Amino acid sequence: MANGIRQNAVNMTADEKQRFVSAMIAIKANGIYDGFVQTHIDQFNGLAHRGPTFLPWHRRYLLDLEQRLQAVDRTVNIPYWDWTTAGATSAVFAADLMGGNGASNNNWMVTTGPFAVNTGRWTLNIRSDSNTYLRRQFPLGTLPTAATVNGALAINTYDTAPWSPASSGSFRNAIENIHNGVHVWFGGTMAGAASPNDPLFFLHHCNIDRLWSQWQAARPTATYLPSGNTPGVTDVNEPMTPWPTTPAQMATHPSYVYG
Numbered sequence: 001m002a003n004g005i006r007q008n009a010v011n012m013t014a015d016e017k018q019r020f021v022s023a024m025i026a027i028k029a030n031g032i033y034d035g036f037v038q039t040h041i042d043q044f045n046g047l048a049h050r051g052p053t054f055l056p057w058h059r060r061y062l063l064d065l066e067q068r069l070q071a072v073d074r075t076v077n078i079p080y081w082d083w084t085t086a087g088a089t090s091a092v093f094a095a096d097l098m099g100g101n102g103a104s105n106n107n108w109m110v111t112t113g114p115f116a117v118n119t120g121r122w123t124l125n126i127r128s129d130s131n132t133y134l135r136r137q138f139p140l141g142t143l144p145t146a147a148t149v150n151g152a153l154a155i156n157t158y159d160t161a162p163w164s165p166a167s168s169g170s171f172r173n174a175i176e177n178i179h180n181g182v183h184v185w186f187g188g189t190m191a192g193a194a195s196p197n198d199p200l201f202f203l204h205h206c207n208i209d210r211l212w213s214q215w216q217a218a219r220p221t222a223t224y225l226p227s228g229n230t231p232g233v234t235d236v237n238e239p240m241t242p243w244p245t246t247p248a249q250m251a252t253h254p255s256y257v258y259g
């Protein structure tokens, strides 16, 4: 039983893996999952990335998906993939969880695991390219190290002007850049606007959310920024499209316990 804890994917039992995979396949079959992919495409160049809402936007997104999974099986929580310790050869990529790399002789099509197109259960319907199947082309470059992550966690300020990829001294920008590198490392489906088509997206972002939670726990008085009215930037009390949810609501959300 998951017991409400978002745990490290490498520590999942066989039963927990099976329940998580089954719940994902259930919400794929009824169209709910594809709606999540569309939401991400719609906000790819909007509030989801390249600015302060990167963390609260994806927190809300994860919570929504998790709620849908729990409607199928209330024991399920999204596990996290800690890419600093669990690389390409880890249990995360085994056939009973996420499946493996794509086939180099077949346009990097994923052919193993529960999300391979040949299972008949994971056709990509909502796309940003023409490929109707999951693709992975790792490793492209290297995964972030623990030292790099610790460097980001040591930054005290949530975000700084100009609230963009150009922000320096910004925890948000440092962690977003680390996150970008993981998407790049995968290539294939994970490299594009429709990256949530790969279920690994959610394990990756669960780890990013865990790091934000750690940063928050270490700084009880640190807040989301910008706090005041800043033209062109979503401040702490403004809604994040497509939801009425504000960054403040996500920053103070009694977020999941990470195991």
Ligand code: CU
Pocket (backbone or CB within 6 Å): 040, 048, 049, 058
């Ligand atoms: Cu995203």
Ligand code: CU
Pocket (backbone or CB within 6 Å): 179, 183, 205
């Ligand atoms: Cu991402």
